[in-house]
Amino acid sequence: MKFRHGVQGVKLDQQKELSLKHKIKNLPMADELPLKPNFNLNGKKDYNYILNAAQKSQIVDEFDGIPLDKKLKKLRGLKPNMIVACCFDEDPWTTSAMAVLREYTAEVISGLEYAAKACGIKERKIAVATKEEAKFIKSINSEAELILAGDRYPARVLLKKKLYSQNIKAFYIGAQACLALDSAVKEGKVQQDTVVTVAGRGVERWSNVKVPLGTELKTVLKFCGVSDKTKMIITGSSLTGKAVLDLTEPVTPSTRCIIAIKKAKKDISYPCIGCEKCASACVRSIVPWKILKVMKNKKPDPLMLTNVQKCIGCQACSVVCPSGIDLAEVVKKAADLKKSGDFE
Ligand code: SF4
Ligand code: SF4
Structure with a gap:
């Protein structure tokens, strides 16, 4: 995979046009899959109503696999000051979040409003990757309140860091979870x-x-x-x-x-050339080439394995390495070793 080197994170070659060229297609429901019936809820669309709708609809946030009602309940206690709908796809081949926002803009905005209401958060934003995408979404719906996540990988972590540096404690929800919440609250639809x-x-x-x-x-x-x-x-x-x-x-x-x-990745790597690109790419202040050096020792010194436990396994370091070294794996091994305490 090609890259362009930069300050933090990594700019990947995007492969998004082909899947974004057409509208979302529908795959028909197979006969053996039972159609789940809608549910009925009465009353004002307040906190309890929205939570009940999320629970009855069995919505699961696509970003973290957590049931949405549980997330919203927890969030109400944590009192963040912003809720962000992640409508960008940091993987260079994936466009499902972008496609959902493009085709269901009003519904995603509305679902995000319900989620914000359920958590008692006033400020809400739709996060998109680039200025071009923001312009496109604004041309569809001028009401959309947008924020830029940027097009460097891993965008979600970089966005979190950016907001955190502005003293904004944000909470993140998937575009599809917003869409499903809108259908659940308005129409009593189960996520199917x-x-x-x-x-x-x-x-x-x-x-x-x-x-x-x-x-x-x-x-x-x-x-x-x-x-x-x-x-x-x-x-x-x-x-x-x-x-x-x-x-x-x-x-x-x-x-x-x-x-x-089509082509399996070649498992060949070359010696480190000391370019330090891996360190620049890392969003968790880890210096992977140093960790590699320490891990090559027969008895790695755990005190030299700085920050390895902070690794999120994003692979940015491995992607940028011109020598093809799987640094993410090295850092993972170092973190495991540090955690196990298995050294003299
Ligand atoms: S995989 Fe770990 S070490 Fe590598 S860039 Fe991501 S966080 Fe940093
Ligand atoms: S491990 Fe790879 S990216 Fe890091 S300094 Fe060495 S050659 Fe450069």
Whole structure:
């Protein structure tokens, strides 16, 4: 993957146009998947009403896999001063959040308002990656209150850091969770589907597909035309996602993308050339090349493994390394070692 080096995080080559070119497609519900009936709630659309709707709708936030009603309840106690809908996709191949915001702008705004009301937060923002995207969304809905997450990876962490430096304690919610909350509050709808980006060199028709929850991954791949030459299927993210071993695995609310890879990554690395790009890319103040050096010792000194426990496994260091060293793995091993206390 190519990169452009910068101050913090990493600027990745984006592969978003192909899946954003068309409207979201609908994958029909398979016969064996039962259609969940709507529910009825009466009364004023206050805190309790919204929480009940989130719970009855069984909404799960796509970013962290946590049931939305639990998140909102917890948040009410924590009293953040801003709620942010994450409508950007930091993975370079994924566009499901962007597509949802583009096609359901009013609904996402409304769902975010309900979430803010449930937590007692006044300030709310829709986070998008770039100025161009902000302009596009404003042209659809001038009411949208936007904030820029930027297009450096990992954007979510960088946005958090930026807001934190401005003394803003923000809470984050997925675009699809906002959309589902809007349907739950207004229409009593249970969350039945999710929008998934299907992309990668092994896919003929890169698309965003609205998929009924529980659909097998292979059905979605077939819908988008997966090549016989596909070597690997990944869900989650092309950087941090997991390889799928069983294509009968179901789509869940957290399945934001399915990526089909034609060429498996070569497992070759070269010696460190001391360029320090890994340190610049890291958003958690870790200096991966130093950790690598320490870990090469027979008995690594734990005092030299600075900040390794702060690693979020974002892979930015590995992506920028011109020597192809899997620094994220080295840092993970160092963190495990430090935690275990298994050294002399
Ligand atoms: S994987 Fe860990 S060490 Fe590497 S850039 Fe991310 S946070 Fe830093
Ligand atoms: S580990 Fe890679 S990115 Fe880091 S200094 Fe060495 S060559 Fe550069």
